[in-house]
Amino acid sequence: MVNLKNFRGGVHPEYNKHITSDKPIKVLPAPKEVVIPLAQHAGAPAEPLVKKGDSVLLGQEIGSSAEPISAAVHTSVSGTVLAVEPRPSINGREVLSVVIENDGQDAKAPMTGHDDPIQLPREEIRKRIEAAGIVGLGGAAFPTAAKLSPPRGCKIEYLLINGSECEPYLTADQKLMEEYTEDVVLGAKLLAKACGAEKTIIAIEANKPEALRKMKALAGSNAIEVVALAVKYPAGGEKQLIKAVLNREVPAHGLPAQCGALVHNVGTAWAAAKACRHGQPLIERVITVTGDGVKAPANYLVRIGTPFRDIIAAAGGFAGEPGKVIAGGPMMGLAQFDLNVPIVKGVSGILVLSDKVANEFDPMPCIKCARCVDVCPVYLMPVTIEKYAMNAMWDEAEDYGAMDCIECGCCTYICPSKRALLSWIRLAKTEIVEAHSRHSS
Amino acid sequence: MNKMIKDFLRGLWDEHPTFRIMIGMCPTLAVTTAAINGFGMAVATTFVLVCSSILISVLKKVIPGGVRIPAYIIVIATFVTTVDYIMQAFTPDLHESLGVFIPLIVVNCIILGRAEAYASKMPVVWSAFDALGMGLGFTWGLTLIGSIRELLGSGTVFGFSIMPDGFTPIAILTSPPGAFITLGVLLALMNVVSSKISEKIKAKQQRAAN
Amino acid sequence: MEYLLLFIGTVIVNNFVLVQFLGICPFIGVSKQVSTSIGMGIATTFVMVMAALASWLIQHFILVPLGLEYLQTLSFILVIAALVQLVEMFLHKSIPGLYRAMGIFLPLITTNCAVLGLALNAVLRDYNLGESLVYGFGAGVGFTLALIMIAGIREELEFADIPKPLKGAAIALITAGLLSLAFSGFAGMI
Amino acid sequence: MYNSLVALASMGGLGIILSVGLVIAAKKFSVEVDERIEEIEIALPGVNCGACGFAGCRSLAEAIAEGKAPINGCPVGGIAVAEKIAEIMGADSGNAPERKVAQVLCRGGCAEAAQRAEYDGPNDCRIMNTTQGGDKGCTYGCLGGGTCVEVCPFNAMYMDENGLPVVIEEKCTGCGKCVEACPRDIIILTGEEYGVHIRCRSLAPGKEVRQVCKVGCIACRRCEKECPCDAITVTNNLAEIDYDKCTVCRRCVAVCPVHTIEEQDGKPEIKAKKAG
Amino acid sequence: MEDSRLVLSPSPHVRDEDTTQKIMLTVVAALIPVWAAATYFFGFNSIRLVFVSIIAAVGSEAVFLALRRKPVTVWDGSALVTGMLLGLSLPPTLPTWMAVLGSFVAIVIGKQVFGGLGANPFNPALVGRAVLAASFTSQMTAWTMPFTDAVTSATPLVSGQASYAELFFGTVPGSLGETSALAILLGGVLLFYRGILDYRIPVGFIGTTAILSFVFGQDVVYQLLSGSLLFGAVFMATDMVTSPITPVGRWVFGVGCGLVLVVIRFWGSLPEGLTYSILVMNAFTPLINRWTRPRIYGQVVKQV
Amino acid sequence: MKESVRMVVVLTVIAMASGFILAQVYHWTYPTIQRNRAQALAGSILAVLPGAVEFNVIEAHPAGGLEDDPTTLRSKPGSDSDPLLLYQGLDGNGNPVGFAFVSEGAGYGGIVKIMVGVGQTDRLISGVAILEHAETPNLGSKIEDESFRSQFVGKGIDDPIALGQDIDKISGATVSSRAVAEAVSRDLGSALQAYKEAANQ
């Protein structure tokens, strides 16, 4: 393990990947009813294109938007629209969603593929990705097509394919790389072509030797470099990845493109490959169902819109009393209270923690141990920002860089006094944004 | 008359120069290594305070607003220098231990403050009473601090041995850090006492109201 | 070298505030924020150097030749007060930027012990003009140092759960005491 | 005697030089300033002791004139000075505005409102609200984290045993800090004499409200019909009261089937005045 | 599956195992070799003073918190550490009541008046020690030879008479905990490996002292091993509450401690300046934090 | 304009009055103050010269000048213009019993000023008195104790005055003790020399 790419800061939580890392991806049958939120990406929500009673075909576009930053939404089953109404979604709010009853036919809408999609012109690749409603599968769910057009004056030198999967427990990206190696590499090439990158690098944490091996075997012949990352959370954070692999820094409040880099998740690459080769829109993804609270942890290929309830049931149901059900990983995931919420494009796993693991601690006074300062991967002073936030001193919090926080949660994880640093920093961020908008209006 | 007594009492507690308004801190900390020093300092200050208040009250009509501060300073400085020389002549030991802090009475905010806030506006007798109240407040404050520091730091009060024979003096109380800390602790105790008192008064008022 | 020792001695060993108890009122009163303390400190240093100069001149050109040493206190305070007021008015009118940063502290400084104490001490110790100026500058820097340090601590204490009776001046005094305790390590050095 | 005369003469000389200097300087360097600052400065003791925490009396005067410091900011001057400053400031600021008091428009505490999850995080309503919308069934009601109590600078609020904030009306100054802080926007400021409040902000349909809260407005419109002065209207599933029209007849209080409407236990004489 | 209410909380959902209490107990563990050495050299006095200091410190903390009607959080172990460190920094013959008074001052004046754990600007144990030194100077400078109760005049720092080996193993007069460099280093290594000790402060502290000792023509090794430098640099300057939180700040702090120590040692009238060097730098800590803010990722120029 | 004139006049008048009054106060108290000082001085001189009942002042300019002491900042003895004052003690019959001089050393809290008495015939120290000091009470201030001061009695110019060997220091107050010891030895030689010269004249 020579020459692992590393960055300053970060933490080493229990990774717990062994629970599912040897479980192959199982295809989960489509549920009887899917709930497809029209806002499951960053940017403007899509407008519904269907109404109650309409019948739809698999992969048919059911929502779209004219806004520049948005993404199309497609149905993941064929059947009848039961309702277009607000439904609970993973962020705890009700979101306008299309509820579709599955007729079990999987009758496909027409899709145009291409046998050797890499031959497609650059603009065409981008268009197909846009039409497929592809958004980043790494978590942020930012519309991929928008990311592929770098802002004027920026040249993308490097495309980094993010296979680090630094979140503990999750193995979806790992299994994807192991089992769909070819698609991922093809996707990487397509994305590289679409953004005009000179060089493509696939970065994988060193704790996934199998994925590394397979990727290296295939990528080598495709002029793609594969690098191993030191095992540390959040190696997969965009800024940390760029720092570790390229030793460059994204300018504060700027875009990666400004330092010549673009980062895409392996799942995004895989989706791009499918969109260009088969014309298939983004209607399914790989997720990990794991944690000590489910009976049979596994990796699944699931349709977008499948309710959590069905997935957990498929994984054998809860083992004992569940404490937390988390959409995503333990570091950045969102705790859920309603199991009817559906899987959306940006969710890479469901983590069920039993009551005892889920226990929070009461915060104690800060002992200024500075561990939070030491682990912050963007070099903030979380303890100071927290202090200002708790005292509603938003200007000072901003001055100390609250807006630069990537919400990785390292500070909160490491704090021996169990302080909820990130919660307060997030609050500061909200208040600062609010103050700015108040100021400008 | 009643109001005059109230004004007089104000300086003794409600607007106590040391424990409430926190002015004249330098002598309060510097000379209270022994009770007698604190007492002497305070008496000197009181003398200057009363005399200058009276004189300024007398002169208030004559002095034009534009030069009032320099004029007051001259008046005060005159009294201070007088006290300085009198003490040097008649209480040389005390003068020795108070040192530079006697001339510094000039800049003690209590005096100029009272002159400005009170003496320059009020009749002579009132000003005198007000000044006396403030001065006595200052006196008991400094004497108390001096006594505590002397008692624990040297085992004596006003030079009389009080502590039992085995007592080891806690020397820090007579040193600069001890001065700050003693005053800080005393201030906190005063706060406790006065909040207890105001609670009592409130309770009494409530009982009266019911 | 001697001047350097005098300077260091005045700044650290015989710190005006922590050891000599001069200028305690502003030390407690204007030390809630570091930024204010810096302005206050610079202004004080300026006034102190000026006071050292003025008092030296008065002492050596008026009081001593005329045998009027007993007018020391009176003449020093009067001249210092008037000079500071002049400077303040001048700044206010002519250099408003500087006035806002520093001038606003000037009146506060006129009537505090540190400045008059400096003038009297300098005369008492029979300093020559150069020594007087170094002494004044050192005293100002020492005052500034103490002020900024306690302000830094007090800003932090704003966030602490201090027992109610101790809030405000009481805790500031205790902090000052511990600061003075820390500096007592330098005692007897020069 | 000779020495005395020298003293007299030299002090006289010093006096002349300084006073002339000051007089000239005062003329030459005079700067236009806010008159009130000047007036306040004169009212202040002028000792520049720094006890107020400002850099001298002038700074305090400026701060008071700009409303950045309280009128009684000078501890040395005491009450007398404060009164004078009040006069100076008052002359400018016109009549004192009507006293406002905070009202909490939610009655659904632990006993009345349903919970949808166990919240386990910082006890701050704003954070609860951004954590999946909090643990409360009703997404409009009070989260019970007590942020309003926390931010009140006058200790005018406390959390009752039922997990709801209570305003101590005598202490409330109407500063509005709590209103600003509450992420659910359920605190409003009203004139202190208003006596009847509809304590619910839920825009959810009655059926849903019933599922999550025993005392939430179900938009049954009975109050609207009952009110003799047309002070209540139900829009968006929520009854709202027009305080200007309300005469505190309290009939709505009686008819509300879920006891959402509550009479404020204000001062009896104000109630009488309003009623009469 | 329907009925159980799920737990809702903001991310992250997992926490590191270390707690404040664990950190404090680790410090206690690291002090055990030091205490053992002290007991070996100074006998019952070591047990007496350390025990009494611990009991007084924890007791004072408990009483103060109870009087404030606050939860009595003595189990967090911080008062235990304070008491232990204070006890170990005392000369072996100090009367018991003075140790009690010192612990009381350390906890009450040094810590609790500022709001308790985490809020104190100055190192409580050192506040206690400094107050004792200023109050009972002769008792606080009365040293004994190890294995005897015979009072000797001076520590090796003053007398200049001890071999390196004696200094390293600790068979010299001095405060209970400071004599054995070996035991201190043992504890330091434990703290370092448990990630509790930030190397910058001791390295900066000891390094500066070494360099300046060399520059001023002193015996470097002797300067490092004699006096309480090692004990202070490992256990006291590193107190997290009273030292800076920024990485650069911790260098500044360490170097500053060394500077002040050397100034007091070589030019001051006190033989040992450790207590004061750390206390002085404690006072600078808020300013150091303010002026050594780390450069934020992606920012080109350092903010001031 | 009238206001300005009034301001000038009033301030001037007040200043003049103040100057005049202070002059009176000064002249009134001056004799007493002088007497106090003289008494204090005489007291300490007589205290260090057993048998003396009065004294003369001798202004001496020792041939080589006094050595400069680099350890202290504030004291600058020995600059040629400053004479060394010697106080010659006389017994009831007017016969000299010895002389005394003032010296100083750097203590813990500041300068320690002492009076040293030397016998007429044996030229040995007959007494030491502390005039001024700012040492820590109960610690450094023990230099005032008779038991400490008396250690110097009987020492001569040829006797070593080494702290810790010849003179027991006050425990915990090395600095203060050293200040006194150094003050004693510092000017002793030049004072003896000066006294001899003065006596020879």
Ligand SMILES: Cc1cc2nc3c(=O)[nH]c(=O)nc-3n(C[C@H](O)[C@H](O)[C@H](O)COP(=O)(O)O)c2cc1C
């Ligand atoms: C703290 C943090 C950790 C992240 N970890 C990962 C990760 O492990 N894998 C990943 O693909 N993206 C991760 N991301 C998201 C990346 O920063 C980045 O948004 C993503 O790789 C971009 O690819 P996409 O647009 O294709 O999703 C993380 C982001 C943050 C803030």
Ligand SMILES: Cc1cc2nc3c(=O)[nH]c(=O)nc-3n(C[C@H](O)[C@H](O)[C@H](O)COP(=O)(O)O)c2cc1C
């Ligand atoms: C001289 C030295 C001192 C160190 N001190 C500490 C320390 O006090 N605490 C710590 O956690 N790591 C310490 N380390 C370890 C490095 O900081 C470690 O390599 C770094 O934490 C690696 O980060 P990662 O594990 O997050 O990749 C030290 C390393 C060296 C060379």
Ligand SMILES: Cc1cc2nc3c(=O)[nH]c(=O)nc-3n(C[C@H](O)[C@H](O)[C@H](O)COP(=O)(O)O)c2cc1C
């Ligand atoms: C608060 C305090 C006051 C001190 N006062 C004196 C003093 O008045 N005189 C003195 O010589 N040393 C004083 N010291 C210095 C120490 O006692 C120092 O250890 C001593 O001079 C040298 O120790 P030793 O005499 O035991 O060799 C003081 C120390 C402190 C902390």
Ligand SMILES: Cc1cc2nc3c(=O)[nH]c(=O)nc-3n(C[C@H](O)[C@H](O)[C@H](O)CO)c2cc1C
């Ligand atoms: C590495 C380390 C060193 C410590 N050093 C001290 C110390 O020197 N003095 C002390 O009173 N407490 C010390 N503590 C305990 C604790 O931090 C201290 O009681 C707090 O300052 C109380 O707020 C230390 C703790 C740790 C973890």
Ligand code: SF4
């Ligand atoms: S990690 Fe926790 S205890 Fe340590 S400094 Fe940060 S907030 Fe404070």
Ligand code: SF4
């Ligand atoms: S401050 Fe933000 S970026 Fe830094 S560790 Fe905490 S959550 Fe991560």
Ligand code: SF4
């Ligand atoms: S009223 Fe608002 S701020 Fe107050 S407890 Fe309820 S939700 Fe929180």
Ligand code: SF4
């Ligand atoms: S924050 Fe202001 S408005 Fe709200 S209760 Fe307190 S005083 Fe009243």
Ligand code: FES
């Ligand atoms: S008494 Fe010294 S500054 Fe106020």
